[in-house]
Amino acid sequence: MAAKKSITRLKANSVHAAHRRTVVPAPITADEARTQLRALAMNLWWSWNEVARRPFAALDPVLWHATKHSPLATLASASAATLEAACAEPGFRLALADARAALATAMSSRTWWDEEHAKSNAGAQIAYFCSEYAIHESVQQYSGGLGVLAGDHLKSASDLGVPLVAVGLYYRHGYYIQQFAEDGTTKVLYPVYDRATMPVAETGVSIECPIGDRKVRAKVLFMDVGRTRVYLLDTDLAENRPEDRLLTEGLYKGEPELRMRQQVLLGVGGMLALRALGVKPSKIHLNEGHAAFAAIELLAEFRAQGLSHAEALKRVRTRTIFTTHTPVAAGHDRYGIDMVLSALRETLAKGGISRAELETLSRERPEDAKEPVCMTVLCLKLAEQINGVAKLHGVVSRDMWKSAYGVKKSKDVPIGHVTNGIHVSTWLDPRAAEFWRDACGFDPRAATARNKGWKRAAAADPAAFWAMRTTLRTSLVRFARERLARAAERRGEGPMAIDEMLRSLDPNALTIGFARRFATYKRAPLLFTDVERLAKIVGDSKRPVQFIFAGKAHPRDMGGQAYARKVFEMTRHPALRGRVFLIEEYDMEVGRALVSGCDVWLNNPIRPHEASGTSGMKCPMHGGINCSILDGWWPEGITGLDPKARGVKGMIGTNGWAIGRADDEAFNEADAHGAGEARDLRDAASLYELLEKSIVAEFYERGRDGLPKKWIKRALASASTVPDFFSTHRMVADYVDRYIR
Ligand SMILES: *Cc1c(COP(=O)(O)O)cnc(C)c1O
Secondary structure, eight states: OHHHHHHHHHHHHOHHHHTOOSSOOOOOOHHHHHHHHHHHHTBGGGGGOHHHHHHHHHHOHHHHHHTTSOHHHHHHHOOHHHHHHHHTOHHHHHHHHHHHHHHHHHHHSOOHHHHHTTTTTTTOOEEEEOSOOOOOTTSOOOOSHHHHHHHHHHHHHHHHTOOEEEEEEOOSSOSOEEEEOTTSOEEEEOOOOOGGGSSOEEEEEEEEEEETTEEEEEEEEEEEETTEEEEEEEOOOTTSOHHHHGGGTSTTOSOHHHHHHHHHIIIIIHHHHHHHHTOOOSEEEEESGGGTHHHHHHHHHHHHTTOOHHHHHHHHHHHEEEEOOOOSGGGSOEEOHHHHHHHTHHHHHHHTOOHHHHHHHHOSSTTOTTOOEEHHHHHHHHOSEEEESSHHHHHHHHHHTHHHHTOSSGGGSOOEEOOOOBOHHHHSOHHHHHHHHHHHSOOTTOOOTTOOGGGGGGGSOHHHHHHHHHHHHHHHHHHHHHHHHHHHHHTTOOHHHHHHHHHHOOTTSEEEEEESOOOGGGOGGGGGSSHHHHHHHHHOTTSOEEEEEEOOOOTTOHHHHHHHHHHHHHTTOTTTTTTEEEESSOOHHHHHHHHHHOSEEEEOOOTTOOSOOOGGGGSGGGTOEEEEESOTTHHHHOOOOOTTSOGGGGGBOSSEEEESOSOOOOOOHHHHHSSHHHHHHHHHHHHHHHIIIIIHHHHTOOOTTSOOHHHHHHHHHHHHHSTTTSBHHHHHHHHHHHHOO
16 A cells, blocks of 8 residues: 555656657747747756756757856857757657646646645745845856755745745846966956846836835846745846945845845845735745844834734744854844944834834843844844754754843753755756666655655665766766866966876775865865875775865955865875865856765864755765764764764764764864864864775775675665755755744
8 A cells, every 4th residue: 555655656746757758749940949948948947857958958968068057048049040950850849848748747736735734724925035045056146055055945845835935136246256276266256147048037026125315226036946936136227326236236245234235125125025016925934144124124014004012023923934044153144233223214213113122122132232233133033933954053053042032041042943954856966866766666856745765775786876876976077077177277287287187086986075165164174184194095096085175265255265275285285186176166066066976975064163064965865975073964864873982983873974073962162162273183083084994994895796885885874864854845844834834
């Protein structure tokens, strides 16, 4: 019975298989094809459904590659002759028809929400606010993990049918493009993107957002992400003053005051936009403190309707969900009270909200006249449902915000946690998806909220699994060679040196990846603490080990850029060259290549500064294994740790490795901040020990069949334990089941 049910579900969810046709569709004209392709391109559903990308890739593979896989840019550059030639191909017509049918089915099929919530939650409408969304590498509207999480959230909301609209800003320059100069310093480039090739359309609605003594006009644009609509505000309009046009110039570019004004636009402007569009949210979800002013606007609206402050506050709180992402006190946005009073004056006046009321809402200790407005404190006081993004982060947040609640014990702080996840279909390589489906009989892309399919991965055939790993690693090596060659040529390096570097990348070597924003707490150069010791580990020609790094530092983060430079220099160190590589311009495409190709994913932040981290969740579904500090999600993810075991034994789990102590005791703030050097030395020593005694040894311990038996067992344990839980389908379902009642 159970088996039968899972088979029907597999079929129902398999939009990819369901629409494979055998009858070639009738001929169409180039104009018809262009119209159909454009409609397909305008819904970013293609970003996680390969079936909908196929016609664009088929149209012109070279253009497709050159445009960062942008359907609209590919279409815009395709000549009439190219389109005509494509239309004459039955294969192309078939791909186009399949894609259209798959999208139509996906948009109209019954969903998890229909099954579980539609009846009891009729009328629910969530408005999700975030300052950045990462949907696809060709839509440069993100800087890092927060955007990736938000993008993945929207995609899962779409797959699960959750009634959610998103609100954000449309950044003309997006985030910067990174290059490394000859000496490894970061070059910051801001390309201008052609809006015509962005899958963004006009709603026809515009608003006037009061900021300071002006009304700033903002156009409301939108982007469709499957069933989820994202509204994006754009102030780059001729009628605005130059300084107001800068509000949507780029992500996190400016001084605190510009940043705060951007946040007024996001929060207040976002709420006004929803009203103008006729969207009436039953809940607002503030993803990080950036969006706090949305709750202030809501408060002002209730007050303007004549409710008392207490009554209005109660209603706002019932309606607001807040997710915090920052476990470090200094990482929260804080602004001088006068600056905020001035920027928000019209909103505050509308609601008759006094200075004293704003102070109470935005300070940990309202009586402390020196305390600035803290965006996180505003959210804590204006939201009833509050969560951190991993279990440990919940502990850290409760401890950190005791004073905002005026309590002595963290257990009295009403902050919970919903552990982050990743959107499987976005990050899963199609070849891996097919492997699991064929080898283990489950559809890894199923739109189920509480998936259990990945458990079956443990039973995969070792030889077939290893062949899949080799394929993915080889693809990564090819990808890395192309990127490294391009960057080295641009820097004017000689052909001999480039050739030597490319040849040293080995598709059969143990490949360890490290890719994330180069924020200093993530400690990208920790691996290079003891170069001599590392050189011994990577230098054994019988057991080669290669490290591939990628990452971007914030353009103003000089410490982060110094770390990038250090990694760059290490790629040229005589003892490490040809074993350590750094790929320029970390984006979703680079991320996908790395998480699918790497055997091991290295993560060594300062505990407990990583709220969750999500890149490590993307590897196990490709058979990759995590080696990480017990920070963020990893204490929940690792299995089989024996806290009583001493030494290296205590750091080896069944599905991965733990750097540092093997216990999961709540962190000790002094341990994180004080004695930095001793802590780094201790963590680096632990990492080396793991590499020497376990990781490298296990990878190269081959049986007569050439297979690393123990390694494969661990990799399959990784695949069978991580992806079911650490997915945004589960995460979105958690948010809905807990908070949307
Ligand atoms: C997954 C991902 C992130 C988030 O990674 P962390 O582990 O949270 O640092 C950031 N950027 C890109 C491009 C990603 O793919």
